[in-house]
Amino acid sequence: MTSSPTTEICFVLPPALLLLDFAGAADAFRIASQMGLPVRLRMVAPVREGEAAPTGLGVSLSGVEPLPAHLGDDVLVVVCGAVGDGEAVLSRRGSRTLVDWLRLRVADRSVACVCSGALLAAAAGLLRGRRCTTHHTLLDALRRLEPTADVLDSRVFVEDRGVYTSAGVTAGIDLALHLIAGLGSPRLAAAVAREMAVYLRRAPGDPALSPWLEGRNHMDARIHRIQEALAHAPAENWPLSRLAEIGHMSVRSLTRRFREASGMSINSYHARLRLALARQALATGDTVERAAERAGLGSARQLRRLWAAGADGTPATARGKGPD
C-alpha cells in the first residue's frame, strides 16, 4: 500500500459541530493511517486564521484551517454534521460561507456526508439527482431541500457515484469503515473496526459481509487473537494445538469457545479465509492451480472441493471477475 498516492481526507467542520460526527470518522482514518493506509487528515472550517471552530459541546477545536481556496486532486471531502434541526444547521453564521465553499470547491469531487452534513451538501447542490440519506429526523428536511434527490430512509449509509451519505451520528463510523475498505481493503477496515471495538453490523441493503469481517461480532479477546493470527496468514497450516497456545487455552476450550464466539467452527472459519484469498488470486488473473497454491491448498482439486462447499459457481467461473 505504501506505493499508492496519499489521499487527503479533508474534514469540513460546520458551526456547532456535532463532535462525534467528526471524531468517529477521523479516529477511524487516523487508526487506518497508523496501520499503513496512505491518507493524510486535514480539518477545515469557516473560521479565520488562528480562530477555533465551535462544537455543540461548548468546547472548540483549535488548530483547524480556514476553508482553503484550492483542494488537491486526490482528496475525499467529509462534511460533518452540526447540532440541531435542519433550520439550525443551515442558518448559523458561517453555514452560508460553508455552503458557498462546498458549491465552488467541492462539486464533482468525492464527498462523504455524516448525519446532518448531508443538509449542507444538499444546500450546495451536491446531492442533485442522487440517492442519499441523513439522520432519521432530518429526512423530510433533506427531501424539501433537494427535491430531485432520492432520499432513502432505512440505510446506515448510501453511496451514489462518489457521493456518500450516512444516517445519524455513529453511522459516520460505519461509513468511514466502508471508505477505508475501499481505499485499502476489507481486511484493513476489519482491523480498524476491531481496534475501535466497533461491532460489525448488518442492515437492510448492506452488502454481504466480507469473510474478513464474518464471525468477529463478539467480545472474546482470546478468540479475536486467534482469528487475527488466522487472518494474518490464512495460507498457513494451523494445527489446533498452535491456535490453543496463542489463545492460552486447551484445545477443548478452544473449539468450544471459538464456536460460541464466532458462530462457526475453526475449520469453517479458516476455509472461508482461504476461499477469499483464492478468489482474490483468481480475480487478478491467476490460474486455478496458482490460486490454490496461494491459499495454501495442496491442489486445484482441493480448491474446487472447498469452493463447492462454500461458494457459488466454480473457481474457473470466478477468474477475472474482479475482487470481492
Add this chain to the structure above:
Amino acid sequence: MTSSPTTEICFVLPPALLLLDFAGAADAFRIASQMGLPVRLRMVAPVREGEAAPTGLGVSLSGVEPLPAHLGDDVLVVVCGAVGDGEAVLSRRGSRTLVDWLRLRVADRSVACVCSGALLAAAAGLLRGRRCTTHHTLLDALRRLEPTADVLDSRVFVEDRGVYTSAGVTAGIDLALHLIAGLGSPRLAAAVAREMAVYLRRAPGDPALSPWLEGRNHMDARIHRIQEALAHAPAENWPLSRLAEIGHMSVRSLTRRFREASGMSINSYHARLRLALARQALATGDTVERAAERAGLGSARQLRRLWAAGADGTPATARGKGPD
C-alpha cells in the same frame, strides 16, 4: 426528572486525547440533557488557564478548564483515554499531573473510564481490588499496573461498586448509555441511542435487554416512528389503522414491515411494553388491579394472562421486588 439534583459529568481529558473516547460519551450525555436528564457537562485537563488540550488528531480542544482543586458532591468523573500503548498513555507530560489529581480528588467518587482511561485510573489507585476492563490490547498492561484488580477480557463494560470501565473506544458510548439509563431511565437511554443511531447490542455478560430496547435493532425509520408512539403511550389502545397512519403505510405493509424490522408482531411488542409498565407499578407497591389499570389492561385477570404468556412468576410475586 426536573426535580432531581443536577449531576455534574466531569470529563477528564488526558494528553493526546483519543477524541472519540470523549466525543462518544459527551455527545450521549449532551443529547440526554436536551431530553431532560439533569446533568451538566464539564471538561477538565492538565492544562493552564486558557491553554487548549491536545488530541491525538493534531487539533486541540479549547474552552477546557485546568484540573480543579475541588469537585462538587454530585459528580460523575469520566476519565477518557489517550492515543498509544500503555507506556505512551502514562508517560506523556501532563499524565503524571493527571494521575496525581485523580488520586487526590477523585478517590471514592463515581468514576467511569473509557478505553485507556482505565490505565490512568489504575495508576492513581482507583481500580485497587476492583473488577474492571480496558481496550483489548491493553489488558495485560492494566494487569501489571494493578495486580489486585480482576481484569475481565471479554466485556463491553464492567461495573464494580461505583467504578465503571469500558473496552476500546466506541464501548465508551455503550457505557455512557448504561450510565444514562441509571441516572434517568432505560427508556431515556433507548431514546438517546436512537438519536445517535447506535445499534443496540448484546454481549456475553450483558443484562437482558429492557423491553424499551428490544426490537429496535433495525434501520426502518417508519417502524421506529411507530415504536416510539407505542413506547410513549403503551397504556393506550393502538388500532392498527392508527399505527399505519403514523407510518404512512397500509395496514398490510405495517404488519409485514414491523415483523421484519423488529423480529416480533406489533401485538407482542405492545404487550411487552404493557408488561414492563405493569411491572414498574407492582414494584413500587401498586396492587395487581391498579397495575393492570396503569398498563391499560381491562382487568387484573387480563394482566395475569399476559404475564403467564410473557414473564416468569405471577404479578403477585413481582410486587415490591424493585423495578427491572
